[in-house]
Amino acid sequence: MAQDNKETEESDKSRRTFLKAMGIVGIGVLAIGSLRGVIQNIIPPLSNAVSSFPTLTIVSTSGKPINTTDIQVNNPTPFLFDYPLQNEPNFLLRLGDINNKDMAIKSVKVNDPGDGNSFVSAPGVGPYNSVIASSAICQHLGCVPPKIEFYPPSSSSFPGKIHCSCHGSTYDPYTGFSIVTGPTQHPLPNTQLSYDSSSDTYKVMGMVGPTIYGHINDLSGGSALPSTSTTQVSSS
Amino acid sequence: MFKSKNKEYYPGEKPLLEKIMNDPQPVPRKVPDYMRKKGGAWYWTGAMIMIVFIYEVITGLILLLYYQPSNAYVSTETFLNSTPYGSIIISTHLYGAYAMIVLIYLHLLRNLFVGAYKRPRESQWITGVLLLVLTIAVGFFGYSMSGDVLSADATDVGRGIAQATPVIGTYLMLIFFGSGTSISLFTRMLGWHIVLAAGVGILFAVHFFIAEYNTIMPSHKDANYKAPAIDKDDGTYKPWYPYNLMYMMQYLFLVFGFLVLIPSVLAILPNVPDLFSPFPSVSPSSPLAVNVPAYPPWFLLFVYKALDFKMLLGIGPFWGTVIFAGAPLIYLLIVPYVHTNRSLLMRDNPIPVSFGILGLVYYVGLSAWGALAPGVPISDGPVLLFFVLPFVFIVGLSLFVAKLVRENKITMPNIGRLFFTLTILAFAAFGSGMLIIASVSHPVALYLIPMILLLMVTAISLAVAYAMIKGVHLRDESIEEKHMSKNGYTFAASGFIMASIIVLFEITIIPPTSPSNNALYGIGLGLILLIIGAFIRIYRASVYGE
Numbered sequence: 001m002a003q004d005n006k007e008t009e010e011s012d013k014s015r016r017t018f019l020k021a022m023g024i025v026g027i028g029v030l031a032i033g034s035l036r037g038v039i040q041n042i043i044p045p046l047s048n049a050v051s052s053f054p055t056l057t058i059v060s061t062s063g064k065p066i067n068t069t070d071i072q073v074n075n076p077t078p079f080l081f082d083y084p085l086q087n088e089p090n091f092l093l094r095l096g097d098i099n100n101k102d103m104a105i106k107s108v109k110v111n112d113p114g115d116g117n118s119f120v121s122a123p124g125v126g127p128y129n130s131v132i133a134s135s136a137i138c139q140h141l142g143c144v145p146p147k148i149e150f151y152p153p154s155s156s157s158f159p160g161k162i163h164c165s166c167h168g169s170t171y172d173p174y175t176g177f178s179i180v181t182g183p184t185q186h187p188l189p190n191t192q193l194s195y196d197s198s199s200d201t202y203k204v205m206g207m208v209g210p211t212i213y214g215h216i217n218d219l220s221g222g223s224a225l226p227s228t229s230t231t232q233v234s235s236s
Numbered sequence: 237m238f239k240s241k242n243k244e245y246y247p248g249e250k251p252l253l254e255k256i257m258n259d260p261q262p263v264p265r266k267v268p269d270y271m272r273k274k275g276g277a278w279y280w281t282g283a284m285i286m287i288v289f290i291y292e293v294i295t296g297l298i299l300l301l302y303y304q305p306s307n308a309y310v311s312t313e314t315f316l317n318s319t320p321y322g323s324i325i326i327s328t329h330l331y332g333a334y335a336m337i338v339l340i341y342l343h344l345l346r347n348l349f350v351g352a353y354k355r356p357r358e359s360q361w362i363t364g365v366l367l368l369v370l371t372i373a374v375g376f377f378g379y380s381m382s383g384d385v386l387s388a389d390a391t392d393v394g395r396g397i398a399q400a401t402p403v404i405g406t407y408l409m410l411i412f413f414g415s416g417t418s419i420s421l422f423t424r425m426l427g428w429h430i431v432l433a434a435g436v437g438i439l440f441a442v443h444f445f446i447a448e449y450n451t452i453m454p455s456h457k458d459a460n461y462k463a464p465a466i467d468k469d470d471g472t473y474k475p476w477y478p479y480n481l482m483y484m485m486q487y488l489f490l491v492f493g494f495l496v497l498i499p500s501v502l503a504i505l506p507n508v509p510d511l512f513s514p515f516p517s518v519s520p521s522s523p524l525a526v527n528v529p530a531y532p533p534w535f536l537l538f539v540y541k542a543l544d545f546k547m548l549l550g551i552g553p554f555w556g557t558v559i560f561a562g563a564p565l566i567y568l569l570i571v572p573y574v575h576t577n578r579s580l581l582m583r584d585n586p587i588p589v590s591f592g593i594l595g596l597v598y599y600v601g602l603s604a605w606g607a608l609a610p611g612v613p614i615s616d617g618p619v620l621l622f623f624v625l626p627f628v629f630i631v632g633l634s635l636f637v638a639k640l641v642r643e644n645k646i647t648m649p650n651i652g653r654l655f656f657t658l659t660i661l662a663f664a665a666f667g668s669g670m671l672i673i674a675s676v677s678h679p680v681a682l683y684l685i686p687m688i689l690l691l692m693v694t695a696i697s698l699a700v701a702y703a704m705i706k707g708v709h710l711r712d713e714s715i716e717e718k719h720m721s722k723n724g725y726t727f728a729a730s731g732f733i734m735a736s737i738i739v740l741f742e743i744t745i746i747p748p749t750s751p752s753n754n755a756l757y758g759i760g761l762g763l764i765l766l767i768i769g770a771f772i773r774i775y776r777a778s779v780y781g782e
Contacts, residue, residue, distance in 0.1 A: 043407050044415040044424075087418060141553070142392030146526040147385075166389065166530035167544070168613065183544070183613065185552070214395050214416070216406055221416025 048219040049085050053206035055194075056083065056231040058092065065201040066092075066233060068126050073100045074152035074160065079233035080136055080145060083191060083204050085222035088212060089136040089144055090191045090204075092233060093173055095124065095160065098153045102128035103174070110176035112210055114139075114185030119209045121176025125195040131202065133191035134177045135212050138164040140184040142213045162188065177209070186210040189218070204231060252359055256449055263448045264480070266473035270455060272483050272782055279452060280487060281343040287491045288336045289440065295329040296433065305422035308383030309519050316515060316751060323751035324758040327499040327514035333375045335495060337535045340368050341596075348571070348592045351580035352453040354463035358572035360450055363443040365568045370436050372535060377429040379533040381422065384516035389530040391421065393540070393553070400554035456580050463578045482776055489769035497762025503755035507678045511537075511607055515751070529610040538599050541606030545619045560602075564595055583641040590634030597626050600666065608673070654704045661697040664690050725778035729771055736767040 058066045058081055071079065073096040080089045096102050105124030112118060124132045138148045143166035150173070153160040161180060162171040169184035171177045177188035189209040193202055207218050215221040225231055271279040302319060304311040315322040344364065347353060353361040376394065380387040391413065398408040412428060414420030451467040459465030474480075499514035510517055511534045518524045532540045542560040543553050575588050582589045601622065671687035720728070743760035746753050776782045 039407075043410050044420060046410060046415055141389075141396045141530075143389065143530060144520065146523055147389075147530065149526070165526060214392065214399070214409075216409075223417050 046216065046220050048217070049222055049224045050219050053084055053219070054225070054228060055203055055205050056225070056227070057229060058202045058204060059230045059232055061232055061234065063230070063232075065199070065230075067200045068094075068131070071131060073102060073130070076150060076152050077235055078150050079235060081133075081204070081231045081233045082225060083231055084207065084218055084225075086225055087222060090133050091136045091145075091150060091162070091173075092131070092133050092202075093150060094126070094131050095173060096130065096153075098156060098159075100152075102130035104129035105132050105174060108176050108178075110178045110187050110190075110209065112186050113179070114210065119176075119190075121178075122190040122192045122208055125193045125202070127195075127197065127200075131193060131195070132173060133193055133204065134162075134171075134173065135189040135191065135207070137213045138166065138169055138184065139186040139188060139210060139213050140164065140167050140169045140182075143167075252446065252449070256445065261449055263445070264476050265448055265451060265467075266469055266476055267452055267480060268454065268458070268467065268473060269782075271452065272479065272776075278346055281339060281346055282447070283484060284487060284491055285336060285339045285343060286440065286444075287488050288332050288339060288495065289436065291492060291495055292329060292332045292336065293433070293437075295325050295332065296430075298325050299329060300430075303381070303426060305426050306419045308381060308418075308422045309516075310383075312382045312384070312516055320748035321754055321757065323503065323515070323754040324496065324500065324761070327503055328495050328758070330379075330514055331499040332495050333378060334535070335491075336371060337375060340371060341599075344368065344568075345592050345596065347453070348588055349582060350453060350456070351463065351465075351585060351588075353572045353575075353588075354465070354578070354580065355572075355576070356464050356466075357446075357450050357453070360443060360446045361572050362569060363439055363446065365565070367436060367439050367443060368568075369565065370432055370439060374429060374432045374436060375533060375535060377425045377432065381425050381429060382516040383422065383520075384518060385520040385522070385525040385528050386510065386517045386531055386533075388520040390532045390536075391425075393530075393532060397553050397557050400552050402554075405554075459580060461580050463580060465580060479776075479780055479782070482772055482780070483782075486769050486772040486776065489765050489772065493762050493765030493769055495762075496758050496765060500755045500758030500762060503758070504752055505682055506680065507674070509607075509674070531607070531610060534603060534607070537606040538602035540610075541602045541614075544606075544609075544612060545614050545616075547616050547619060567591065583638045586634045586638035587631075589638075590631045593634070594626060594630045597630065598623070601626075604666075604669075654701060657697050657701045657704065661694060661701055664694040664697060668694050719777070722778060725774050729774045729778070732767045732771050732774070736764045739763050739767075 058079075060066055060070065066079070071092065071094040073094050075094070078094075079092040081092060082088055083090050094102065095105060103124075106129075107123040108121050109118050110121050122132065124130050136145050136148060138144070143164050147166050148162065148164040151158075151161050151163055159172075159174060162173055162177065163169070164184075167183050169182060170180040171184075171188050172180050176190060179185075179187055187209055189207050189212055191204055192206045192208060194205055195202055212218050267279075270276060299315070302311060302315045302322070312326070316326055317323070347361070347364070376390065380391045380394070395409055395413050398412055399405045401408050412424060414424040453459075454465055454467040456465075458467065502508050502512065502514045508514075510528055511531055517528050531537070539557050539560050542548065543556045545556075548556040548559070571588060575585055577584060579585065605622075668687055668690040671683055671690060675683040675687050739760045743757045746757050746760075748754055748757065
């Protein structure tokens with residue numbers, strides 16, 4: 001009898017341990033199952049605000065298309081326009097030399113040390129091939145104008161630069177907005193323009209280079225622009 | 237019956253949960269009289285944090301009625317400029333957050349130095365460290381909600397750090413900062429600010445009940461200088477009501493008083509640096525934004541400066557943050573399990589004590605560096621010097637002094653007071669340093685006079701500290717302190733209350749039409765709160781003889 005009791009006790013004990021383990025497994029299953037729902041729920045759904053890069057005519061605040069003469073050469077407060085989505089400013093620059101004479105900007109290969117890739121920069125457009133655009137959101141930690149600014153060429157030893165006063169990143173607009181000094185690890189994304197010589201107007205068509213700062217891809221993470229045919233400029 | 241049980245074991249022998257559930261203890265506990273005497277404030281740093289938290293919840297709920305995530309900056313500015321007394325609510329809410337963080341650091345250092353992390357308070361210590369992290373996170377989201385240029389910069393950096401997290405970076409960014417639109421960003425930040433603040437409240441309750449269970453950390457003498465330090469009521473403790481309640485009320489009014497007074501005074505001073513301004517800065521799209529350095533809130537400046545170190549550029553902002561904020565955090569979390577010796581004395585725990593001092597030096601040093609040279613890249617040489625020199629000096633000196641004290645080669649009779657004087661010295665020196673910089677850049681009397689006063693405080697505390705080390709006794713212990721007569725107390729108390737009525741009259745005639753008028757109102761309100769605090773002190777002295 002005593003032997004029996006002991007055995008029953010032993011098996012009771014192991015049964016209890018087993019049941020406890022099962023209980024823990026059940027709670028674990030519940031935790032994992034509900035965690036999936038909670039986590040997936042708090043991640044906001046992310047869909048592209050627009051399906052592809054829109055082609056937009058750059059217009060002034062009055063809605064009139066911008067002509068070449070509207071864009072000043074080496075303007076230290078260049079036009080800004082939103083592209084491809086709202087709240088994504090881009091510089092519209094007309095680059096020149098130190099005497100404010102238009103300089104043709106050629107397409108070059110730009111290295112992106114941040115991810116080891118390289119891309120072919122957007123060439124200058126317009127009658128002198130001197131009009132160029134880029135994202136105006138610093139690739140280091142996302143500062144926007146007026147913290148990131150265009151400094152026109154002031155001497156032969158200082159060709160124009162784009163400099164961000166937040167943490168000191170500098171970009172060279174003459175060579176595809178490549179990195180001059182860190183701490184940024186990426187060049188500025190280039191905004192592709194096209195020029196219609198018959199009407200002397202500029203269109204923006206797409207982006208090349210790294211993804212715009214703070215975005216997972218260029219077409220998501222924001223609201224589409226109000227117009228599907230134009231984007232308005234403002235002065236920085 | 238409880239008493240005899242308590243004598244047999246101390247909390248910590250059984251699992252904490254089992255003890256709390258099966259063996260409930262009176263809450264709130266009675267406490268020894270020395271906690272309400274001079275110098276007893278060090279036992280109430282946690283209570284002060286709770287008082288500030290209550291203030292934050294009240295003002296935060298008022299702010300919630302006005303805040304519009306769809307229109308963050310404009311709604312902030314409207315609340316500030318057009319809502320009656322709005323500027324007091326918003327500036328004291330900001331300064332309450334600052335005060336909470338400062339007090340948490342103070343609470344942490346105090347408990348590190350007295351060995352309060354030791355057995356049986358490990359879980360209490362760890363919940364405390366987690367509360368620090370949560371509070372800083374709440375502070376970050378709150379600071380970022382105003383939508384001004386500083387908050388935009390802080391958000392961009394936070395977003396960059398979140399996105400750079402390996403594997404889950406994208407999701408972290410989406411979870412905390414929304415899908416990218418402005419409204420999604422500010423809605424999420426408002427949400428997280430409140431969710432995490434609620435988390436602070438819940439974790440604080442856990443922290444508090446563990447603390448009540450483990451009893452207060454008694455004085456070293458009562459604890460026999462050894463862990464486990466358990467406070468035992470020898471039957472002489474006064475009841476909680478009214479003695480401790482009045483004491484807490486005194487703190488409540490004094491803390492609220494300073495919370496209202498300090499930002500209100502800063503609000504009418506000209507040229508207050510952006511880091512300490514009680515008001516939001518300009519909008520990020522304003523042309524004036526270019527003049528505002530891309531500062532994070534001051535309590536995150538240390539990470540911000542660390543990201544300027546050239547050695548960290550290659551590894552990016554995420555790993556920089558992990559190293560500079562994560563390493564001290566991990567140390568704090570493992571402190572109770574690393575330093576397990578039973579002595580509570582500093583001389584037997586030179587490593588945690590010196591790490592505490594070192595942490596303070598790095599924190600203040602990196603913050604000041606970040607404030608004075610924002611965004612200037614620093615090469616490896618100065619960085620190594622900045623970290624290695626204090627490390628060798630402070631840790632080496634602490635080990636050396638601890639050894640000498642242990643071997644009775646030096647004794648410091650006034651060690652407690654010396655410590656207090658050195659604290660004042662450190663703050664006065666830091667403050668006067670800041671004021672010297674302020675007076676050089678803006679030579680106005682408003683900065684010049686406090687600078688001279690603070691320099692005097694620095695010099696006096698330096699002289700006092702020197703005298704203490706040399707062994708000069710400040711006070712003859714045999715002379716008894718003379719107390720005021722009962723009539724004197726009554727007279728002083730009525731004088732204070734009369735003064736508060738006069739202040740009330742003054743502030744009721746100020747119309748709440750501008751932030752500067754509100755600031756005057758806030759100064760008056762702060763004074764009334766301080767007067768009531770002082771009145772309770774007098775009441776306690778007169779009626780309870782404390």
